[in-house]
Amino acid sequence: MKPFTQVTGVVAPMDRANVDTDMIIPKQFLKSIKRTGFGKNLFDELRYLDVGQPDQDCSGRPLNEDFPLNQARYQGAEILLTRKNFGCGSSREHAPWALDDYGFRCIIAPSFADIFYNNCFKNGLLPLVLSEEIVEQLFQQMYQTEGYQLTVDLQNQQVITPEGQAFDFEIDEFRKHCLLNGLDDIGLTLEQADAIKAYEAKRRETAPWLFDAVKN
Amino acid sequence: MSARTLYDKLWDAHLVQQRDDGSALIYIDRHIVHEVTSPQAFEGLRLAGRKPWRVDSVLATPDHNVPTTVKERASGISGIEDPVSLIQVQTLDDNCDEFGIVEYKINDQRQGIVHVIGPESGACLPGMTIVCGDSHTATNGALGALAHGIGTSEVEHVLATQTLVAKKMKNMLIRVDGELADGVTPKDVVLAIIAKIGTAGGTGYAVEFGGDVFRAMSMEGRMTVCNMAIEAGARAGMVAVDDITIDYVKDRAYAPKGEVWERAVEAWRDLKSDEGAHFDEVVVLNGADIMPQVSWGTSPEMVVGVHDNVPDPAAESDAVKREGMKRALEYMGLNAGQPIADIKLDRVFIGSCTNSRIEDIRAAAEVVKGRQKADSVKQAMVVPGSGLVKAQAEAEGLDKIFVEAGFEWREPGCSMCLAMNADKLGAGEHCASTSNRNFEGRQGYGGRTHLVSPAMAAAAGVAGHFVDVREFVRT
Ligand code: SF4
Secondary structure (H helix, E strand, O other): OOOOOEEEEEEEEEOOOOOOOHHHOOOOHOOOOOOOOOOOHOEEEEHEEEOOOOOOOOOOOOOOOOOOOOOHHHHOOEEEEEOOEEEOOOOOOOHHEEEEEEEHEEEEEEEHHHHHHHHHHOOOOOEEEOOOHHHHHHHHHHHHHOOEEEEEEEOEEEEEHHHHHHEEOOOOOOHHHHHEEEHOOOHHHOHHHHHHHHHHHHHHHHHHHOHHHHHH | OOOOOHHHHHHHHHEEOOOOOOOOEOOOOOOEOOOOHHHHHHHHHHHOOOOOOHHEEEOOOOOOOOOOOHHHHHOOOHHHHHHHHHHHHOOOOOOOHOOOOOOOOOOOOOOOHHHHHHHHHHHOOOOOEEEOOOHHHHHHHHHHEEEOOHHHHHHHHHHHHHHEEEEEEEEEEEEOOOOOOOOOOHHHHHHHHHHHOOOOOOEEEEEEEEEEHHHHOOOOHHHHHHHHHHHHOEEEOOOOOOOOHHHOOOOOOOOHHHHHHHHHHHHHOOOOOOOOOOOEEEEEEEEHHHOOOOEEOOOOOOOEEOOOOOOOHHOOHHHHHHHHHHHHHHHHOOOOOOOOHOOOOOOOEEEOOOOOOOHHHHHHHHOOOOOOOOOOOOOEEEEEEEEEHHHHHOOOOOHHHHHHOOOOOOOOHHHHHOOOOOOOOOOOOOEOOOOOOOOOOOOOOEEEEEEEEHHHHHHHHHOOOOOOOHHHHHH
């Protein structure tokens, strides 16, 4: 996993609440057995005027010019600014994969759906919570300023505006540590193999039925 | 020990390691796998040269992509017409064969929707931690288990380590007191709950459903309710164990037997919140107030009673919400103030992990019996949740009732719940659906989903528009 330390990048809007995972990446693209290549279908139904198909070349598809990601001023955006409850709906990790593959590194919202929030960290993507008031302020500033950029400093847990105004954000220590160092969760957990085995041994005695094999 | 909630007990029993920063390693007893969210996890294992930690704790089945017509199913995997779906189902078979995982393959009679086959087979039991790469895993919480959906990286993590890195959630109790009116179903209860607390109301919480209404509810009904916990934002929903739970589990294929069964039952009796246990949030509804529900918008919180009208965004004071309502009305092609009963249906879908178990099929059949699908309804399909549900329904003659009424009787799978196979809505079509999500495009590009109970969907299929099933069956 690639580490996340500090990102300064263009901010793009997704100005609605309850953006669901079907909206982030529609189901027809879930048929892929790969982890990559979802970026061109991020927000597919909003971004294009036709219906997207898996494995399709998207370069000739008709674009919805009203959709921010299709507008010149938001090209190359690395930070997505959005409203409450972003990522609600399914557990599909294709949602963070699509955001990541498109080039986003950080999503700022007043709140996130739990599973989506979790999935982001597994992919080096930072879901960042700021209050509704601050998010509103950032929306205003972004709309007023073409090429509006923010700096996200994970080490110091701050979002910094071009004027130098800094907003603190919260994040779990463990998640921060993994993100800063690009650590693979599985490797870390396997370092605790003895603890897992000890748990199993004890549990097998008190609740043996939990260890019955699934058989054909 | 101080009084604990059901969730506290399940958490404590599975705690392998607590870390200083609040995160923890919890042990996973059961892992259910399907074709859509697993290929990248198996690939990850292969790349890292890892093996599943406890391969016999895993059960797999394809469900999202499998076709549901008899014709396409007849020749097994090779009959799948969509080449991309075929690769995904084939990949699951290959991975399960390679790693030695038990899989109910496409034409195994035990195949079905992941959340249906878990409890049905007894692979999912009370007191377990259960995960699956699918957000509706909470369905299993009906057994008095801690069950929730995970992402693909976590699927890989659980395969490799039998644990999950997690943080303890807060406790919420949703109590529904009293009794339900006749004809009001578990689906109506959960839709009413979501309408009340909103799609983010349960975010960060493990929800326990308690109160008289749940105590009286069947296991399958409890599964319908827990299934939609995620639609209220909660990763896990659960119901305490009682005799109804234990009767349900008894004699299932993987349920413990003999002396071990007795021991298990004794342990399960404690799977309930202690008197005086602390909940961070308590929500109370009165069962008698709940009417048959119909969703009008593009979020599962956009729900009203069947006798109500489509709400007016102008009356909403919250600006973000108001915009959301306006957009939903536009997408759904509805007008503020329009009676719900005026909404005409193009299609009807009875199925999905929310409502495809035998009681759901029976409830729909009872409404349809001796009646005919409205001519204006292009298609009404009934998709059982598993091969075993299908066989049971056929043994009861329910399939014939549907077919005689002009409804289609299909092979088991997710089908039009998310339209990954050929079963989908056309743009602009209205569908009475027993599934769980009415997001834009969920059941097909431009499709308009109305979430309802099986009986309400069946009645709408016969009438051609929404009706109160209770008045309908009397006529
Ligand atoms: S029936 Fe629908 S919600 Fe349930 S697992 Fe299948 S696709 Fe997901």
